Amino acid sequence: MVQASPSSAYVGLAVDGTASGRRAERLRTVDVARESGYSVQQVRDLERLGVIPPAARSSNGYRSYTAAHVHALHAYRGLAGAVGPVEARQMLAELRTETIAVAAAAISAVHVRLARERDEALRAQQALRAIQGETNTPGFEGESDTMTITQLAAALDVRPSSLRFWEQEGLVSPERVTSLRARRYGLPAIREARIVAALRASGYGIPAVRDIMGSLHRLDGPGETRRILQQRLDRIATRTVALLRAGADLAAVVTSDQEPPSTR
Template sequence: MRPADLAREHGLSTQAVRNYEQDGFLPPAARTASGYRIYTEVHASALRAFLALVAAYGHSTAGGVMNAVHNNDLDRALTLVDRGHAQLLRDRETLDTVRKAIGHLTSAPEPSGPVRTIGELAHRLGVTAATVRAWERAGILAPERNPATGYRVFRATDVRDAELAHLLRRGGYPLEHIATVVDQVRTAGGTDSLAEALVTWQEKLTARGLAMLDAAGLLSAHWRARSWPAAGRSRPTPEEVLPASP
């Protein structure tokens, strides 16, 4: 095959295919006497696997997996894949946490009322001012400052975020996790908007999970394809393809 043959299947430029080979995402191509690259079905399977991995895990992880495969480091490749699945699981857990938290908060009116000081907010929640400051340092809260006094002022949305943080903290969630959840609420524009956005969020997680399944099949096919060049070898047995059990 020529670079154009590989590129055409995926709507890529021939330069992109060359770049992928240079970066190790495709195995090195043989050359003709005149210096032209010669690609084979192994290169085609590598390109399919790489592009599927990009859709499932992102460009960086996809490149790392393919480099590991072409360096015969299957354990490294599988470790990167496992990390991607672990991240997807964490995202699903975050989504579940947000659903539960939003369900709790939307059972009562949205926080409203006068601007509060840090002491008033702490008293409302039954925590210390130091705890509120710790939430601010973690990125959970982002209060404004009174330009005259420099003191923190907490508006209705800040009170909402603090109540959500307090709820999740009681549930044992770490501050980093809570910051992610609160950021989702802020980005959506409030709990009502976030409740609507959860459907889209779920769809994205489902799409990513399906992309991981597709990528796994293509990566496995490529690992097998590159394990038995056509010259003089028969199809490998499962024992040849997979590492032996300890």
């Protein structure tokens, strides 16, 4: 088994950035790069962007880092995997200046967001399974199986204007059969609207929904749609794991310059 070098400045670091009397040990840029997995230039760029605190400078201009900078870089890697690099940079800059309570709430909110995205994707899967079951039910094309725009909007819990917008985008195709050319939705249009509503609730933008709806008209349409939703669930799981891996380092960032209030 390969063992870490005993000279590594990051060996044994605790969540609060300490390490057996080595808390104040100074690290060079190359040391931080090696410990964090980033290149020397990336370390400098991330410092400039505020991902890590400004490094101390010696009289000759060389940068000097501590274990807190390594923690911040590890935290950034995981947080960027969970929410994207732009939001991760903003969050880390704010976490260092907020109270522990506010910082902890911000991190918890990311966990809640990922859980909500997963629930929405699962609901979309369930809706698609139910709709697919309807298409296999004999006799579902009865002539009386139509809805007005008001009825369908109420059934989907959306605004009538949303249905009109989906029609303009080519996602739903209602019939116009009355003398006033009012919209009437037969079962095929109702199914389309239900799928669009499920996908929109799951966070898909209009271009992605258009692609999915197009796949439904191909022979492998339903299977392709399920595959796309499963891919979304897999990505959410990957983002969640990235956030979990960043947990201890995020805690180190949050507590680096402050301690939680005493419970005494």
